[in-house]
Amino acid sequence: MRVLRRVIFPIVWVLIFAVIALALVKLAFIDGLRNDGEQLVPQAQIAAPVIAANRATVTNTVELAGTVQSDAAVPVRATAAGKVVFFFVDKGAQLAAGDRILQIRSEVVPDPSTAAATTDDGASADTAKALPAAPSYTYTDVLAPVAGTLETLALLLNQEVSVGDNAGSVSPGTFSITGALTTAQQFRLLGKPATATGTITTGPAPFTCSNVQLGNKKTQDTGGVGASMVPAAMVGPIEPVAPAESGAGQVTCAVPAGTAVFAGLGATITLTAGEAKDVLTLPLTAVKGTVQNGVVWVPAVDGNGVPQERPVVLGLNDGDKVEISSGLAEGEQVLEFVPGMDAAVPNGQMPGIGPMGG
Template identity: 45%
Template structure:
């Protein structure tokens, strides 16, 4: 037993250390695949993700940030040329549509009458002027916020003489050009959610107005209810009338959700896979040799994430998930930086 401990174990230990040292030397200086470890040669491959065309459901809803605004006042205009005869209302008074506000005394001078006198000489007679009264009525129901006429004041047809503020409200919001593509069906209703207000409700009479070139301030004219007014802003404006039984206040923030159609069991692909977002587009199909083939497609509904394929592809077709060369899609709250990279809120 003493011989084993004194000679055998030390010799085995030395042999094991020698074998380990030899293995390390071979790995370090004599690798088996030295020719494949050249760092100057690429060892990876870049593959583009693909996606298959599949059946799905699409609900096209556009959500906008908006606010509650009182409907604009409607002007009161003179309907005759003459002097104000009598004023029947006062500023601050509530008036119903059709209420007589004031009337105008109109004198009409007839044409001279030519004749022949007793002496046979031609004569010209001037008849007396005729008197009529032009009545001015309230164009809508509301509060008379201004009335600038006085008895005896001379007016001409079309002169603005006051204004009436209706008791109604509307929700307005700005619509970007890209969102207009998703509302080509011209919806007439929207769902409104008032911040800190009542439960979401449906509003009717939805209008989408775009300012005409050369209007100066870029205001678009919106028509709703009994009067017309100007929707402020420099772009396309969405306006929707708040029902009379809903209590709101001017300045409240609101979310406007506009439904513009839905489709079930239709061919869909991600919006990132198609070049174009409305009517016509192009997708890229992979080829066996590693290249791609462009395929034109006709587009339908778009929910912002997926788009309907009306024609150009069949169920199961494989296409690239991202358009080659397109910038990466940004998450909500993120924006590209001028020097490169992306900045996101809270990150």
């Protein structure tokens, strides 16, 4: 043991240190000074994800939040010029469409040629002048434009009116659901559905909502209040306000009579604007454009070239996938994401971070 510890072990350690020293010398003075002209190139390659066009069913269903609103009162207009001589009903009366509300008396101006003809029966001109013609009148009834409650009555007895003057208003007592539409939803509803399904929050069962109307969203005029009410101490650079989404509109549909609702209730409107079964589809992320015409990118045959743009004709889309009417064959592959556009990130997830949790 004494020989092993005093002779063998020291020799082994010397040999180990010698090998390490020789390796360091080789790395520093031999391999480090050698210039073989070789260039390092990355070996890993990132391939753009592709997806194949396949067949599926596209149901163009748009669901949006809305609010129950009372339908606006319908104005009652004078339909003749003259004097109000009679009221058939009082304010607050329940009316059916076409019921009489008031009566207007209009004086008929005699025709001068007719007046001249009355002197041909032998009477003298002096007698004709001495006996003025008795006035004649016509009577016009102003009718209720819709069924409902006579909310206002704007005229008085013996008041002179002209055609088109406001005579009052009739509240129909009906309700509608109104919801806001984004630009993308407006494009999806170009083929306006005739009916929708309305669902009242914590209310009656879903019902068919008729008379679907699409239009521009009404804007409220602030009258410049925001600019005039800024305190003097706060005068300075103001952060720009993001403009509202261009082309935002609204949809309105009628609540069926007899449905228990009241103004201000929350509701959901579901509109179905068509269904295409067993059609060629792609995810919307793979297509630039969502309506009528679009562009897809077909990868190069060798996989290394520049992807080629290809126009396609689009049909229905459901917000996730779109129908490809022409321009692609079934199974043909395209880039899954439009070049230069950010991939869609699920709600609540930060870009670049995968979903968390088990």
